[in-house]
Amino acid sequence: MNPNAYLVLSGIIFSIGALGVLLRRNAIVAFMSVELMLNAANLAFVTGARVWGKLDGQAAAFFVMVVAAAEVVIGLAIIITIFRTRNSASVDEASLLRW
Amino acid sequence: MIAAIIALPALSAAILLSLGNRTNKFGPWLAIGASTGSFLIGFWQFLQMLSRPEEERAVVTTVYEWLAVPAAGFKVNFALQLDQLSISFVLLITFVGTLIHIYSLGYMSHDENPRRFFAYLNLFVAAMLLLVLADNYLLLYVGWEGVGLASYLLIGFWQHKPSAAVAAKKAFVANRVGDFGLSLAIMTMFIVLGSVSFSDVNEGIKGAPAWVSLTLGLLLLLAACGKSAQFPLQSWLLDAMEGPTPVSALIHAATMVTAGVYLIVRSASIFNASEIAQTAVVVVGTISLLMGAVIAAAKDDIKKSLAGSTMSQIGYMILAAGLGPIGYVFAILHLITHGFFKAVMFLGAGSVMHATNDNVDMRRYGGLPKVMIFTTITFFIGYLAIIGIPPFAGFYSKDHIIEAALSHSWWAGAAVLFGAGLTAFYMTRIVVMTFVSKPRWEDDVHPHESPLSMTLPMIVLAIGATSIGIILTQNHIFEHWLEPVTGFVEPEPPFSIQTITIITLSVVAIGVLAAIWQYRKVAKVAPKNVSFVVTAARKDLYGDVMNEALLMRPGQATTKFLNIFDKSVVDGFVNGLGALTTGISARLRRSETGYVRSYAMSIVVGTAILVIALLIVRL
Amino acid sequence: MNFPWLLLIVLTPLIGTLLLFVPKRFIPFSDKQIALYSSLITLIFVLVVAFIFDTSSTALTQFDVSYDWIPIFGISFHLGLTGISLVLIGLTAVLTPIVLLATEHEGMKKRKEFLMWILLVEASALAVFLARDLFLFYVVFEAMLVPIFFLVGRFGGPRRSAAALKFILFGLAGGLVMLAALIWLYFVGATQLGRGTFSITALSNELNMDVWTERWLFLGFFFAFALKAPMFPGHTWLPDTAEQATPGTSTMLIGILDKVGTYGMLAILLPIFPNASKEFAPIIIGLAVFGVIYAALVAMAQKDMKRTFAFISISHFGFIVMGIFSFTSIGMIGSTVYMVAHGLSTAALFLTAGYLIKQKDNSLINSFGGLTKIAPVMTGIFLIAALASIALPGMAGFVGEFMVLTGTFQRYQIPTIIATFGIILAAIYMLWLYQRVFTGTENKETKNIVDLNLKQTLVLSPLVLLTVLFGFYPAPVIKIAESAISNTMLQIGQTDPGPIISKVETK
Amino acid sequence: MMQNVVNSIPTPNFEYALLSPILIMFFAACAGVLIEAFLPNEKRRLTHLLVIFTSLLLAFFAVILQSGPNGRALVASGTVALDGPGWILQGTILLIAAMSALLFAESKVDPLGDAFAARASTLPGGEEEKTVTKLGWAQTEVWPLLSFSVTGMLLFVTANDLLVMFVALEVMSLPLYLLAGLARRRRLLSQEAALKYFILGALASAILLFGSALTYAYTGSLEFGQISNGISSANNSPGLLTAAIALVAVGMLFKIGAVPFHQWVPDVYTGAPTPVTSFMAGAVKVAAFGGLLRIFYVAFGSLVWDWRPLIWVVAGLTMVVGSVIALSQSDFKRMLAYSSISNGGFILVGFSGTNRAAIAAVLIYLITYAFATVGAFALITLIREQAGESATLIRWKGLGKKSPLAAGLMSLFMLSFAGVPLTSGFTAKFGVFTAAIAGGATPLVLIGVLASVIAAVFYIRVIILMFFSDPIPEGPFVVVPSVFTTIAISASTVVTIILGLFPQIVIDLVSSASVFLR
Numbered sequence A: 001m002n003p004n005a006y007l008v009l010s011g012i013i014f015s016i017g018a019l020g021v022l023l024r025r026n027a028i029v030a031f032m033s034v035e036l037m038l039n040a041a042n043l044a045f046v047t048g049a050r051v052w053g054k055l056d057g058q059a060a061a062f063f064v065m066v067v068a069a070a071e072v073v074i075g076l077a078i079i080i081t082i083f084r085t086r087n088s089a090s091v092d093e094a095s096l097l098r099w
Numbered sequence B: 001m002i003a004a005i006i007a008l009p010a011l012s013a014a015i016l017l018s019l020g021n022r023t024n025k026f027g028p029w030l031a032i033g034a035s036t037g038s039f040l041i042g043f044w045q046f047l048q049m050l051s052r053p054e055e056e057r058a059v060v061t062t063v064y065e066w067l068a069v070p071a072a073g074f075k076v077n078f079a080l081q082l083d084q085l086s087i088s089f090v091l092l093i094t095f096v097g098t099l100i101h102i103y104s105l106g107y108m109s110h111d112e113n114p115r116r117f118f119a120y121l122n123l124f125v126a127a128m129l130l131l132v133l134a135d136n137y138l139l140l141y142v143g144w145e146g147v148g149l150a151s152y153l154l155i156g157f158w159q160h161k162p163s164a165a166v167a168a169k170k171a172f173v174a175n176r177v178g179d180f181g182l183s184l185a186i187m188t189m190f191i192v193l194g195s196v197s198f199s200d201v202n203e204g205i206k207g208a209p210a211w212v213s214l215t216l217g218l219l220l221l222l223a224a225c226g227k228s229a230q231f232p233l234q235s236w237l238l239d240a241m242e243g244p245t246p247v248s249a250l251i252h253a254a255t256m257v258t259a260g261v262y263l264i265v266r267s268a269s270i271f272n273a274s275e276i277a278q279t280a281v282v283v284v285g286t287i288s289l290l291m292g293a294v295i296a297a298a299k300d301d302i303k304k305s306l307a308g309s310t311m312s313q314i315g316y317m318i319l320a321a322g323l324g325p326i327g328y329v330f331a332i333l334h335l336i337t338h339g340f341f342k343a344v345m346f347l348g349a350g351s352v353m354h355a356t357n358d359n360v361d362m363r364r365y366g367g368l369p370k371v372m373i374f375t376t377i378t379f380f381i382g383y384l385a386i387i388g389i390p391p392f393a394g395f396y397s398k399d400h401i402i403e404a405a406l407s408h409s410w411w412a413g414a415a416v417l418f419g420a421g422l423t424a425f426y427m428t429r430i431v432v433m434t435f436v437s438k439p440r441w442e443d444d445v446h447p448h449e450s451p452l453s454m455t456l457p458m459i460v461l462a463i464g465a466t467s468i469g470i471i472l473t474q475n476h477i478f479e480h481w482l483e484p485v486t487g488f489v490e491p492e493p494p495f496s497i498q499t500i501t502i503i504t505l506s507v508v509a510i511g512v513l514a515a516i517w518q519y520r521k522v523a524k525v526a527p528k529n530v531s532f533v534v535t536a537a538r539k540d541l542y543g544d545v546m547n548e549a550l551l552m553r554p555g556q557a558t559t560k561f562l563n564i565f566d567k568s569v570v571d572g573f574v575n576g577l578g579a580l581t582t583g584i585s586a587r588l589r590r591s592e593t594g595y596v597r598s599y600a601m602s603i604v605v606g607t608a609i610l611v612i613a614l615l616i617v618r619l
Numbered sequence C: 001m002n003f004p005w006l007l008l009i010v011l012t013p014l015i016g017t018l019l020l021f022v023p024k025r026f027i028p029f030s031d032k033q034i035a036l037y038s039s040l041i042t043l044i045f046v047l048v049v050a051f052i053f054d055t056s057s058t059a060l061t062q063f064d065v066s067y068d069w070i071p072i073f074g075i076s077f078h079l080g081l082t083g084i085s086l087v088l089i090g091l092t093a094v095l096t097p098i099v100l101l102a103t104e105h106e107g108m109k110k111r112k113e114f115l116m117w118i119l120l121v122e123a124s125a126l127a128v129f130l131a132r133d134l135f136l137f138y139v140v141f142e143a144m145l146v147p148i149f150f151l152v153g154r155f156g157g158p159r160r161s162a163a164a165l166k167f168i169l170f171g172l173a174g175g176l177v178m179l180a181a182l183i184w185l186y187f188v189g190a191t192q193l194g195r196g197t198f199s200i201t202a203l204s205n206e207l208n209m210d211v212w213t214e215r216w217l218f219l220g221f222f223f224a225f226a227l228k229a230p231m232f233p234g235h236t237w238l239p240d241t242a243e244q245a246t247p248g249t250s251t252m253l254i255g256i257l258d259k260v261g262t263y264g265m266l267a268i269l270l271p272i273f274p275n276a277s278k279e280f281a282p283i284i285i286g287l288a289v290f291g292v293i294y295a296a297l298v299a300m301a302q303k304d305m306k307r308t309f310a311f312i313s314i315s316h317f318g319f320i321v322m323g324i325f326s327f328t329s330i331g332m333i334g335s336t337v338y339m340v341a342h343g344l345s346t347a348a349l350f351l352t353a354g355y356l357i358k359q360k361d362n363s364l365i366n367s368f369g370g371l372t373k374i375a376p377v378m379t380g381i382f383l384i385a386a387l388a389s390i391a392l393p394g395m396a397g398f399v400g401e402f403m404v405l406t407g408t409f410q411r412y413q414i415p416t417i418i419a420t421f422g423i424i425l426a427a428i429y430m431l432w433l434y435q436r437v438f439t440g441t442e443n444k445e446t447k448n449i450v451d452l453n454l455k456q457t458l459v460l461s462p463l464v465l466l467t468v469l470f471g472f473y474p475a476p477v478i479k480i481a482e483s484a485i486s487n488t489m490l491q492i493g494q495t496d497p498g499p500i501i502s503k504v505e506t507k
Numbered sequence D: 001m002m003q004n005v006v007n008s009i010p011t012p013n014f015e016y017a018l019l020s021p022i023l024i025m026f027f028a029a030c031a032g033v034l035i036e037a038f039l040p041n042e043k044r045r046l047t048h049l050l051v052i053f054t055s056l057l058l059a060f061f062a063v064i065l066q067s068g069p070n071g072r073a074l075v076a077s078g079t080v081a082l083d084g085p086g087w088i089l090q091g092t093i094l095l096i097a098a099m100s101a102l103l104f105a106e107s108k109v110d111p112l113g114d115a116f117a118a119r120a121s122t123l124p125g126g127e128e129e130k131t132v133t134k135l136g137w138a139q140t141e142v143w144p145l146l147s148f149s150v151t152g153m154l155l156f157v158t159a160n161d162l163l164v165m166f167v168a169l170e171v172m173s174l175p176l177y178l179l180a181g182l183a184r185r186r187r188l189l190s191q192e193a194a195l196k197y198f199i200l201g202a203l204a205s206a207i208l209l210f211g212s213a214l215t216y217a218y219t220g221s222l223e224f225g226q227i228s229n230g231i232s233s234a235n236n237s238p239g240l241l242t243a244a245i246a247l248v249a250v251g252m253l254f255k256i257g258a259v260p261f262h263q264w265v266p267d268v269y270t271g272a273p274t275p276v277t278s279f280m281a282g283a284v285k286v287a288a289f290g291g292l293l294r295i296f297y298v299a300f301g302s303l304v305w306d307w308r309p310l311i312w313v314v315a316g317l318t319m320v321v322g323s324v325i326a327l328s329q330s331d332f333k334r335m336l337a338y339s340s341i342s343n344g345g346f347i348l349v350g351f352s353g354t355n356r357a358a359i360a361a362v363l364i365y366l367i368t369y370a371f372a373t374v375g376a377f378a379l380i381t382l383i384r385e386q387a388g389e390s391a392t393l394i395r396w397k398g399l400g401k402k403s404p405l406a407a408g409l410m411s412l413f414m415l416s417f418a419g420v421p422l423t424s425g426f427t428a429k430f431g432v433f434t435a436a437i438a439g440g441a442t443p444l445v446l447i448g449v450l451a452s453v454i455a456a457v458f459y460i461r462v463i464i465l466m467f468f469s470d471p472i473p474e475g476p477f478v479v480v481p482s483v484f485t486t487i488a489i490s491a492s493t494v495v496t497i498i499l500g501l502f503p504q505i506v507i508d509l510v511s512s513a514s515v516f517l518r
Helices: A004-023 A027-052 A056-086 B002-023 B027-051 B084-107 B114-133 B137-155 B162-193 B198-207 B210-228 B235-242 B245-254 B256-266 B268-272 B275-298 B302-322 B328-355 B373-387 B393-408 B410-436 B452-486 B497-518 B532-538 B540-589 B596-618 C005-020 C031-052 C083-102 C111-130 C134-143 C145-155 C160-193 C200-206 C211-228 C237-244 C247-257 C259-272 C274-300 C305-324 C329-360 C376-389 C396-411 C413-438 C454-472 C475-491 C500-506 D002-008 D020-038 D041-066 D084-105 D127-135 D142-158 D162-180 D187-219 D224-233 D238-256 D264-271 D274-299 D301-327 D332-350 D355-382 D404-418 D424-438 D442-468 D483-501 D504-511
Strands: B059-069 B074-082 C062-070 C075-081 D073-075 D080-082 D383-385
Touching: A004 A027, A004 B596, A004 D187, A027 A056, A027 D187, A056 D162, A056 D187, B002 B027, B002 B059, B002 B074, B002 B114, B002 C376, B027 B084, B027 B114, B059 B137, B059 C329, B059 C396, B059 C475, B074 B084, B074 B114, B074 B137, B084 B114, B084 B245, B084 B256, B084 B328, B084 B452, B114 B137, B114 B245, B114 B256, B137 B162, B137 B210, B137 B235, B137 B245, B137 B256, B137 C396, B162 B198, B162 B210, B162 B235, B162 C396, B162 C413, B162 C500, B198 B210, B198 B268, B210 B256, B210 B268, B210 B275, B210 B302, B235 B245, B235 B302, B235 B540, B245 B256, B245 B302, B245 B328, B256 B268, B256 B302, B256 B328, B268 B275, B275 B302, B275 B410, B275 B532, B275 B540, B302 B328, B302 B393, B302 B410, B328 B373, B328 B393, B328 B452, B373 B393, B373 B410, B373 B452, B373 B497, B393 B410, B393 B452, B393 B497, B410 B497, B532 B540, B540 C274, B540 D301, B596 D187, B596 D238, B596 D301, C005 C031, C005 C062, C005 C075, C005 C083, C005 C111, C031 C083, C031 C111, C062 C134, C062 D504, C075 C083, C075 C111, C075 C134, C083 C111, C083 C247, C083 C259, C083 C329, C083 C454, C083 C475, C111 C134, C111 C145, C111 C247, C111 C259, C134 C145, C134 C160, C134 C200, C134 C259, C145 C160, C145 C247, C145 D442, C160 C200, C160 C211, C160 C237, C160 D424, C160 D442, C200 C259, C211 C259, C211 C274, C237 C247, C237 C305, C247 C259, C247 C305, C247 C329, C259 C274, C259 C305, C259 C329, C259 C475, C274 C305, C274 C413, C305 C329, C305 C396, C305 C413, C329 C376, C329 C396, C329 C454, C329 C475, C376 C396, C376 C413, C376 C454, C396 C413, C396 C454, D020 D041, D020 D142, D041 D084, D041 D142, D080 D084, D080 D142, D084 D142, D084 D274, D084 D355, D084 D483, D142 D162, D142 D274, D162 D187, D162 D238, D162 D274, D187 D224, D187 D238, D187 D264, D224 D274, D224 D301, D238 D274, D238 D301, D238 D332, D264 D274, D264 D332, D274 D301, D274 D332, D274 D355, D301 D332, D301 D442, D332 D355, D332 D424, D332 D442, D355 D383, D355 D404, D355 D424, D355 D483, D355 D504, D404 D424, D404 D442, D404 D483, D424 D442, D424 D483, D424 D504, D483 D504
Parallel strands: none
Antiparallel strands: B059 B074, C062 C075, D073 D080
16 A cells, blocks of 8 residues: 555645644634644554554554543643633733743 | 172161161161171272282172073072172262261251161162172162162152152153163073173173174163163153252262163173174263253253263263273273262252252352352362363363273264363353352242261262372273273374363363353343253253153053053953843844744744755755 | 872861851851961961972872772862972962951951852862862862852942953853863873873873864863963953952952963963964964053053053963963973962052052042052052062062063064063053052042051061062072973973074084 | 454563552552542642652652662563663652652742642632632642653653653643643733643644654654664655654654744743742653653664754754843743753753763753752742742842842852852763763854853853842842752752762763663
């Protein structure tokens, strides 16, 4: 199997995720973009597993999902506290700390 | 024993200076005692030397090893050389020195701190003795700077007078210019000849190429100019008259300023080896003797006038020393006679000042013989001696110099003859203005004769000024005495000796008469509309103006510029680096915008750059 | 190993520092006494060592004590005594008690701290002069910045913070460059000798570097030493620091610590990098001569007494560097003597002027005048110090200066002639300063100046006495220095040039 | 086929004894969660303290007992490498964590209680906040969070497998994101710090993960040793590998705060509660560098000539930019953050050495720096005003007069950061410079020298402010801490001095254990 197409696709998804982090102001959306990047990695892992005929890539994808779930917990907790304080989920508004 | 000659006054000075006010009571007496002791030891050494056959008269005593680096062949001993030349100086210094110590007892009696003055005098005597007794140039240099220091301290003795402090500093700095020459000369001796002792240098210079003796000669001449106030380093001497008068008599007339002559005579072998250097010496002597005389003729300040005279007389000596073996002996002879007659005149001037509330303006003197007879008589003897009237001392020494100069060249001869005329003119002017003319005293001045402590030294010195010339020139005693050290060649002037004497005396007579005519009436205030020459002479022939224009102004400008340069460029560079970094810091700081997306941006862009850079590195 | 005298010498002031913090109940001395006694005991130890020191020995070092410190890098705590070190620890041991005595602590709030820093300066100075391990040398070289930094910053004038910062930054800049060179040198040594070592002796005797390595390393070390010494153009920290520091600090700084720079050149640069030293010598001589004249001229334009002294010192350091890079016994011994003379005269200048400055809280030259009558003793001692500083014959400075000039003259005639102009300039700046501060008429500001009392006079008198003693009898210093310099001459493979005339003859 | 695949997964073999430090901390964390769940409010704090310090100590002893020559092995089926550096890093992390835990436990310096919000869910400045503060509530979840984070670190520095490393990284980081947002005072800033840290941290983890995925795709393995072999044997598509290395590197460089991935550091360090900052500046830095070392020297060891120039550039940039920006900081915590960045650059300089020397130098630097930095942050917590910590530098004027001891110790740490000899900072600088020069990176060392001089300016300015200026009226005061902080500060001080005077101790320790297992 030629893995290149999958890897290119995962690269594209990764880039979309990265651009999402850069471009979207809403913290939730930015965070979702990060999840997208994780999933791009998952795709690459699975592709690798397929190429090499090994299972550990597939297992890795499961691990990543779990980690992503944990990240969601933490992330939402933080975003919610900030939202409660500021009544806004915009990442640009939290810019008191600078210089 | 020889060391004791130096040690006595040195020790006395150390005691007086370190114990301070506790020694006020006996201080002056201790100083006089030390000086007298030195003289007595010196005299005893002199007698012993006389008792030895001629070839054994010079003795070198090594006190200890002073500086020695065996690996480099560098060795300078603290060694004293007693020979005919140095003993002559020892006697002059300690004899005149002691007399002036005694004189100072009276002169400084009203001062608040005579103890310090005597300490400095002792210090001077010690340094001067070290200068003349040293057996090598480096030790000589110690004495050389030592007398410079003593001179500095004594000129500035009345330190509360700003003018005195400035004059003292000027003297020291001018001396240092000379010292510059002397130290270079010493270093040259060492690297070329491998030694700095007189005997080694004398020996080594014989085989040395011409440039060595020329270089050394010119450097030593520079040293002599500084110390002896010769052109172009003359200007300090007139200012040095700010010091107490005994100092002027001892240091700035009789002894220290003549050290330059001593140096040249001591270095005879070097100068003998270089005709150019000798000519340079003669030229310097000639210029100085004329300059000094001209200045002396225009000053109304009695001490400055005498100082100009000193410069002129030392010009004679330097000129004579530049003539080579025909002149060395006479240079020293004139040095000794001058020591007596100039000292007596300075002491006389001091006595007059003492009597007139320290006024130095000759235009406010006059009519003094009636009130201070001893001073008048002794001063007059000095006057006769300096203008060269036989049988007074100056006649013998100066006449010989004129003979020697004439046998050297017509211009040197003409210069010394003209100088003799000028000498007669300015000295007559001094005598007329100070003593003979009608009184022009300040209102509150009541002149009186000085105390015995002052008149006695003057009398003794006057006796010397009268007799010493005859004594020393009888049967060429002095020529024979010094010949083993300096060498001697009979001068062969183009005219007979009698002719020369007659010519000289006529020139002197013209000078005397001219002065009497000129100063038949003396104004209380110096006339303003005078000729260009007089104006120039009153301003020391623009010596100070030249110094200021050529050295001080550019020097001050340079230091100011360099100070700004140091602050703004050298230090500014460092500070600028600091400011630059801080500036960059303030700019860079703004990159930390506080927006999380801009941070993410730099992470992503950084990643991209990293990936690309790595790809480039790999490919 | 014989009796560890050197360790004792370094430790005594350190122990003194510790004792300062022992509570009063346990110790029968005041803090002032503790500091003074420990510095005096150090002096006694140094004197003992000086007496046992064998000047005829050809060994590089004597009294060696060595303990492993960081064996993996071949670093040891190695102290050893060369002639040059002996001269300089002597200077240190003499100056410290004088500074302690001369700095009047009555009513001083931070007395204990001051004493502590001074003792630490002494300890580090002693250690740096005795270090025979380059790493140890470096460590102390840098660490001693700290006590001086605090001395300047805690006890100085109004702009002391900036001065302290500048001081320590110059020190660190030089030191860090030297650190890089030091590590490089270590690897050069490790590669060539098969074992890593920082031993100065081993590095100087066994190493053969290739040309460019040696040049770069030389420059790295020279940079640090030249900043420390300080040489033009890296000198600007000194005037600022000296202006703000107290006289006691300045004495320790200029009198002792700055000698580390010149000591480093003489005891480290030349033996370890002989070839590069030779190559760069003409440039360095040029820089030194320029510094002599330049600093002397700038000194004249200063309005502040302490700044003037600083520039004078910079000028003098030019002489010392000249002598070192003359590669002649006379020049190098002269430099050593000069270091001692400069230490003594600088101490006398700063401390005497210190008594004066303290009374007026002001060191501007123009604010003084007419002190000769009010304060004759102070005037006298200052004058002697001034004359010592301008190398009047009969003072130790003259011996040093003359030997430096002569030694340099043997190889570099024109630069020496230029440097000799320095003696004229010296007379001008010093006497002019003296004239403005002490002579003239008293003004209402100076009227109530009090003269030195007997104690103060006695404290300063050793400086005067030693200056005059070494002026007339420098043999002890010269002999001790010579024992080391002859080794240095061997290490750099130089022989003294003989007289020119005899050379001509042999040809 | 399925059968084959299943058989190819070997039964995992766990060396529980060797893994005990990690497990102890993990159990402590779990116990912490249970304590939160079942113990009444007033008993929690004490129990937590007991649990955490016991477990830290136990874990540390476990490290000491097992780190001997027999304790060096690849365990857990090769996914965890317990080698010399691994043990040393674990030990260091445990000690630093213990010191930070002491700061966490400090409740005496602030009259309101410890450094953490009474209840994180309350609105800043709201009524509820006042009520719970008055009631003396405490957010005791910090303790299990801390334990989890330490667990993650211990695993992270020994992880020999990209996936384990990723999981460990997350276990280490996720609690930190929360901890950063829990400050009792200035909560707005604290929450902002948490948000920034979280978003950027997640982004960096994603980048790291994607890099790991690409590495896996390229080499077919997640385990470092096999990756290394895979790289040597493979010959196709080096571009993919290069991208993979770069992405993994970025993920790690982010954690250590290297330029240009440093921008979160100042904000997070400033906003987070100071004990947490000390934990991040100390332990996280150690862990991150430990991981970086292992990845670069084990997994990518054969590509050293590719990544080294990259590290040179990053190291130079990090040192210079960190030091330069720190120059113009007015807040002490923020300045220390930049100092931390700059120090990271110096540690990176060590990477230019040959294997052993570089590893040793980096380890020494990490140990000395971590202790000093925890000490410095601990001191910050003592310098207070009515409204909390006083970190505005200009207000520290004359602090030396008010509290010579605190100011003196702070000066010691500053001098150590500046690399003045006889402090541990010099030992560290000497080590990395030595390694770099041995590796031929002399120009980098010269840049390091330049950066050191710049850095010295701001360190020394702190001393100048404290000691050479007169105090300002109503300036900050120094409070006397409880035994917790006192122990932490004393430990840092002792280590800073001892390692400065006798560096042989740490050098021996480290150089006997500077080889990675692969």
